[in-house]
Amino acid sequence: MKKEIFIGMFVGLIANAMGLFIAANLLGQGDDFTTVIKAAANEGFLGKLISLGAVLNLVAFFVFIRKKQDYRARGVLLITVFIALFTFVFKLF
Template sequence: MNNKEVIIGIIIGLLASAIGLILSLLFFGNGKSISDSLNIALAQGVFTKLVSIGALLNLGAFFLFINTDKESRAKGVLIATVIVALITIIIRFT
């Protein structure tokens, strides 16, 4: 296992989740801007749902790395998805 490849996968997974969150705020948000939509989502308690929807982009990255025989990067994306899931659970229940 190449640690550099796993770290690249983690970074790509976290970036994909962040981009997915922004896209979900744009599509499902009620505000006039991304920050306005973010504030509304936090106030209504649907932020964790939008984070979960945003993490769906990790599926594409994961399967791309699996199909191109880059298993270490796919492992990093999987680790990033678990990190996002844990953060979502922590935010949801605090």
């Protein structure tokens, strides 16, 4: 059971990283990834960019639900909640 939750958490992290990369490339106007991330941090919308990257977690969650892999879906959900809390704390400071 714990192994399945950790697999879901890993998939959630990978999906979020891929979503962040895709969002940065789409919104970056042709700049490279590190430049977009630095500009987002300087302009104060890095939290929004990370939250936008978490959209792919939704896809992973529903794939696991459809395959009846509830513990993996729970891991994805835990990572999504963690990302939401992280962006909330990041926004405060």
